[in-house]
Amino acid sequence: MLVLGIETSCDETGIALYDGTNNKIVFECLYSQADKHSLYGGVVPELAARDHVNKFLPLLKKGLSDSGCCLKEIDAIAYTKGPGLRGPLMVGASFAKSLGFALNKPVIAVHHMEAHLLMAKYDAPELVYPFLTLLVSGGHTILAKVDKSGSYKILGQTIDDAVGEAFDKTAKMLGLKYPGGPEIEKRSIQGKSMNFSFPRPVINSDDYNFSFSGLKTSVLYKINSLKKEGNLSEDLISNVCFEFQNAVIDCLLHKTKKALKDFSLNQVVLSGGVAANKELRRRFSKELGEEYSAIYPDFSHCTDNGTMIAFTGFEKLNLYKEDNKIFVNPRWSLEEIANG
Numbered sequence: 497m498l499v500l501g502i503e504t505s506c507d508e509t510g511i512a513l514y515d516g517t518n519n520k521i522v523f524e525c526l527y528s529q530a531d532k533h534s535l536y537g538g539v540v541p542e543l544a545a546r547d548h549v550n551k552f553l554p555l556l557k558k559g560l561s562d563s564g565c566c567l568k569e570i571d572a573i574a575y576t577k578g579p580g581l582r583g584p585l586m587v588g589a590s591f592a593k594s595l596g597f598a599l600n601k602p603v604i605a606v607h608h609m610e611a612h613l614l615m616a617k618y619d620a621p622e623l624v625y626p627f628l629t630l631l632v633s634g635g636h637t638i639l640a641k642v643d644k645s646g647s648y649k650i651l652g653q654t655i656d657d658a659v660g661e662a663f664d665k666t667a668k669m670l671g672l673k674y675p676g677g678p679e680i681e682k683r684s685i686q687g688k689s690m691n692f693s694f695p696r697p698v699i700n701s702d703d704y705n706f707s708f709s710g711l712k713t714s715v716l717y718k719i720n721s722l723k724k725e726g727n728l729s730e731d732l733i734s735n736v737c738f739e740f741q742n743a744v745i746d747c748l749l750h751k752t753k754k755a756l757k758d759f760s761l762n763q764v765v766l767s768g769g770v771a772a773n774k775e776l777r778r779r780f781s782k783e784l785g786e787e788y789s790a791i792y793p794d795f796s797h798c799t800d801n802g803t804m805i806a807f808t809g810f811e812k813l814n815l816y817k818e819d820n821k822i823f824v825n826p827r828w829s830l831e832e833i834a835n836g
């Protein structure tokens with residue numbers, strides 16, 4: 497059973513073919529538009545949609561020819577229906593529906609955040625339900641309890657900026673390029689602790705929520721005061737990155753520990769772009785405590801990719817319902833998967 501996965505929710509065109517019968521990836525192709533959006537300091541939805549249109553067919557052709565597969569062998573097509581940017585989502589949905597129509601194959605709508613989460617099942621088969629998940633991306637920061645595939649209870653989420661967004665905005669303020677997460681991670685390695693530290697907003701609140709916008713503002717004040725002193729050297733930029741990243745990880749770790757304890761769970765799956773951060777992984781693995789384990793997809797499967805959509809599409813095949821509409825849901829909640 498071969499499932500083609502199509503991911504276009506933001507600025508990555510991801511296309512992959514997954515062989516569900518043998519649990520094997522046949523091909524994965526990814527094109528990142530990051531350099532284009534870097535000029536603007538963030539994703540421009542219209543440009544992203546146009547670039548998906550340009551890149552879709554060449555990527556699909558490359559995947560098929562590199563793997564020696566042909567279109568007729570595909571049994572189903574899965575695409576990201578949401579959440580994400582409406583224009584880019586529409587491009588993927590249109591390609592998926594057109595391919596399904598031409599090949600007379602089922603087309604499965606996939607929830608982007610569920611796909612981030614389920615990808616861990618492919619890369620870490622030791623995962624057992626129930627477990628906790630911390631989904632950390634450019635658009636979301638969600639702590640949820642997972643009872644089984646498709647059954648998610650959101651325990652907490654960000655009340656303002658998503659954690660990836662905070663990385664991106666902080667990087668922009670420091671003059672670093674987009675996407676900011678990997679840049680801040682790199683600079684943090686050279687950075688060291690200073691005589692200042694940033695706040696950890698809502699870290700002690702009796703819930704499972706996060707807040708990053710105050711932290712970001714606090715970084716802005718620090719940058720402004722360092723500039724006033726005429727003093728924003730490369731070393732200081734690295735130190736600010738170091739302190740910012742530590743503050744973010746402290747918040748994520750603290751609420752995750754609380755949720756694991758309160759809900760008597762012993763495994764947490766981290767996924768989404770920010771879960772590619774090595775320091776985050778190091779600290780979770782070290783500081784969660786012996787009775788808990790942190791599980792992650794491979795680094796290349798944390799950020800957006802077509803494989804996670806193909807893999808999730810295969811898991812959802814039995815839910816397939818015929819429908820001819822091209823419909824996306826930019827604000828689809830993880831708890832509303834059944835209702836589309």
Ligand code: KG4
Nearest residue numbers: 633634635660675677678769770773799800
């Ligand atoms: O999951 P993803 O690829 O796209 C969304 O669904 O949003 O996540 C992208 C986000 C960006 O904000 C990016 O800066 C962040 O993930 N990111 C990282 C790292 N790699 C990507 N943040 C921190 N450290 C990283 N190594």
Ligand code: ZN
Nearest residue numbers: 633768769800
């Ligand atoms: Zn994503």
